Amino acid sequence: MSTEATLDFVNQQMIYWQSETVFREVLGVGAFYRAVYGVDSVSGKHISDGQRLLDGALVLTQYGAPVLGLAKFAARFAPSKVVSSAERQINAVDKLKLEKWSYPPNEAKYLKYKAVYDNPKYYNQTTGDINWPPNNGFSGTPKDTIIKEGSLLDRYGEPRGEFFSPKDVPYEMRALALHSDEANYYVYRVREDFQVKGGTAAPWFDRPGGGTQYIKYHSNGKPYTMNELVKEGFIKSVSIRE
Structure with a gap:
């Protein structure tokens, strides 16, 4: 060979x-x-x-x-x-930061929404205080709106709060702060026609907004709380989901 x-x-x-x-x-x-x-x-x-x-x-x-x-x-x-599980552990720097916040999220929630919590546009990085959207969260100028008797309204959050929406506006379209994810859900029925300021929720907290939101003001410019609207007979509570 x-x-x-x-x-x-x-x-x-x-x-x-x-x-x-x-x-x-x-x-x-x-x-x-x-x-x-x-x-x-x-x-x-x-x-x-x-x-x-x-x-x-x-x-x-x-x-x-x-x-x-x-x-x-x-x-x-x-x-x-x-x-990947190890990568989901919160690091020492972030843990130290959250320890200084007044109302820190739990570790799992922080890691899930880290990009939002770490954004100074939405949260004060020193105190954790919420930076609310400008213009009361409205996209554009809110308009006078009459809500009719019998309509259903709802709110994620306690009755001491001020903003509410027509029932069943999709959650993400409300552009709520992240702590609202765990908030109680309240439904109200309108007892008599009343006037509010209404408009479209602006995008915020990396949520799209676009849903309808309402707020009603006293003559002195101070917003009504839901408790006050109930007390004055504009609405009544229908249900609570905790």
């Missing part, structure tokens, strides 16, 4: 064994052999007990999990999940 033919044969054999090795690893055969015999099937070298244990776990995950009903378990506790 010529030298050129010999080199070509050797090259083909190398390609074959490389392909064979990859094929074995994909199917888990290589891992199975190493786990059982403690020897690498390609190099013939003995492997460590730690490597044998790792290969055994790999084979069990690849073939045993579906059979034993452990697929969901394996997927849940895969290394990638462990890493």
Whole structure:
């Protein structure tokens, strides 16, 4: 056999064994052999007990999990999940910042809405005080509006608050502050026609707004609370969802 033919044969054999090795690893055969015999099937070298244990776990995950009903378990506790869980931990700098806030969110909520809480447009980064939207949260100039008797109104938040909406305006379209996510939900029925200022909620807190919101003012310019509207007979409470 010529030298050129010999080199070509050797090259083909190398390609074959490389392909064979990859094929074995994909199917888990290589891992199975190493786990059982403690020897690498390609190099013939003995492997460590730690490597044998790792290969055994790999084979069990690849073939045993579906059979034993452990697929969901394996997927849940895969290394990638462990890493992402670690990434969801609050860091020391953020924890120190929140300790100085008057009303800090819990850790899970802070991490979920971190971009909002970290934005000085929405929250004072030193005290945690809310920076409310300009123009009382209206997009444009609110207009005088008559709310008719029998209409249903609602509000996320306690009756000492002032803003309300027609019932069933989608939550995200109200552009409420994040603490409102856990607020009690109140529904009211209008007892007699009354005039309010009404308009469209402006986007804020990274929420789209666009829903209708109302507020009513006293003659001195001070807003009515929901309690005051009830007391003066404009509305009555229908239901509360805590």
